[in-house]
Amino acid sequence: MSYEITNIKFNSYLEKWSRDYEIYGPVKISAGGRFSDTDNIRYEKIKKVEDIEYKEKSIFSAKEVLFPVTETLFNIQEEQLNEPVYDKKKYLVFLRACDIHAIDRIDYIFLKNGIYTDPYYKRRREAIKYILIGCKESFENCFCASMGTNKTDNYSMGIKFFDDKVHIEAKDPIFQEEFKEEIEIEFTPDYVLENYYNVTIPSVEKLDFSLFNDEMWKDYAMRCISCGRCNFSCPTCSCFTTSDIYYKENPNNGERRRVWAGCQVDKFTDMAGGHSFRTDYGSRMRFKTMHKVYDFKKRFGEIMCVGCGRCDDRCPEYISFARCINLVSEKVNEDHEEVK
Ligand code: SF4
Ligand code: SF4
Structure with missing residues (x-):
């Protein structure tokens, strides 16, 4: 089910969801880059659709939501060790197909690599829902088509941005219910079929x-x-x-x-x-x-x-x-x- 929704209306949905979810998206941080006159684009909490930088590739990825740059594993208080209090919020994250595949890759490390799973990663991973940002065309240096990560069906909602409105595909029944009063439209997620540079993956069998x-x-x-x-x-x-x-x-x-x-x-x-x-x-x-x-x-x-x-x-x-x-x-x- 897909819908056309004005930015104003979609922002009211975001506000409502923010009671249950921490909502993250790629955000442009002006002058936040390596030099004083360069910008940064990284994952931050967002409040409105206008906060999302969707026209450029983010410099850092959505992995930061699940696996923060620095994280307290436990607090040391005299003789005692205490785990930090976990707020049990859910996560709603705007991200691209390659980054959804990337989280699948990290799952192998934190969840499927031997008999133990990583509890810090796992509790966030179980609480995350994706909103897919399609790619109308390839960015510089991408080679997702060669790696088969240019597309995915693994998302709760898909989104296309326009100046004053969004098109939303709701695959998750929870969100379909939210949008039942909205105007229905046709929706196909954008994805690239080719990049400017192609990569050939070496045969694992031949490598020595x-x-x-x-x-x-x-x-x-x-x-x-x-x-x-x-x-x-x-x-x-x-x-x-x-x-x-x-x-x-x-x-x-x-x-x-x-x-x-x-x-x-x-x-x-x-x-x-x-x-x-x-x-x-x-x-x-x-x-x-x-x-x-x-x-x-x-x-x-x-x-x-x-x-x-x-x-x-x-x-x-x-x-x-x-x-x-x-x-x-x-x-x-x-x-x-x-x-x-
Ligand atoms: S390959 Fe990596 S570590 Fe080496 S210069 Fe480039 S970015 Fe830095
Ligand atoms: S192209 Fe591959 S190695 Fe380079 S940042 Fe992306 S996932 Fe990592």
């Missing part, structure tokens, strides 16, 4: 350890500066570290937090005894690439990368991850030989 010593990684060793922007903008990167923070006022009180970490960043592999692995940046690029297109696929049956292109958008050294995957595919397809 010989590629680990290939010369191609030396190029990345010279170009990458280990800033981690590719990791932190990626909707499928899910690594974190934990740190214990003690309060100055009373050092017997504090909290344990988990904080995003990234495999391209210095100290990621530091271990007790002063050991560290992948100290050169090329081997980090190799690790990241192999994890996204090889290890993850072998373990969970799907390529981890969803082709959103954010890593390429963000890299200050103009390193293209899409090009890197194609290079790996070329090597694999030409019966690559080990380089000593």
Whole structure:
């Protein structure tokens, strides 16, 4: 069931839903970017449809809603450990098809990776509903069509934005009931069939350890500066570290937090005894690439990368991850030989 609704009316729905849901969407933060004159687009709570930046690709993804940049796991009060109070709100999130697929990928890590599930992630994941923002055309650096993540049926509502109105498809009966007085229309979600750049996924069966010593990684060793922007903008990167923070006022009180970490960043592999692995940046690029297109696929049956292109958008050294995957595919397809 699909409907045409004015922005004013839709905003009154958002206000009503905000009693039960935290509503998130991509929001443009003016002058909130890396430099004082650059903007940022990241996920924030929204109150009205005009808050949503739907014309541009967001710099950070919707993963922040489920897996915040920093999160308190428990509070330390003298001898006691207490979990933070969870407010049990539900989440309504405006996001694109690739980011819905990306959350499916993160599910493997937090929910399907062994006998334990991550309770912090799980309780939010179970409380989330998606509102799909279609893509009329490809953004720069996207390669979602190559990765099969350009479309999805996994959403509660679909939305198309116009100047003063929205078109809404309500698949979830809860929302169909809400809109029963509205004007019905036809609705097909927008999605792209092709991007400006295509990527060939390397065959997992053909990949072998010989590629680990290939010369191609030396190029990345010279170009990458280990800033981690590719990791932190990626909707499928899910690594974190934990740190214990003690309060100055009373050092017997504090909290344990988990904080995003990234495999391209210095100290990621530091271990007790002063050991560290992948100290050169090329081997980090190799690790990241192999994890996204090889290890993850072998373990969970799907390529981890969803082709959103954010890593390429963000890299200050103009390193293209899409090009890197194609290079790996070329090597694999030409019966690559080990380089000593
Ligand atoms: S590796 Fe790059 S293109 Fe792939 S999901 Fe992450 S940010 Fe998007
Ligand atoms: S964004 Fe580019 S330079 Fe920064 S860590 Fe990633 S690949 Fe290296």
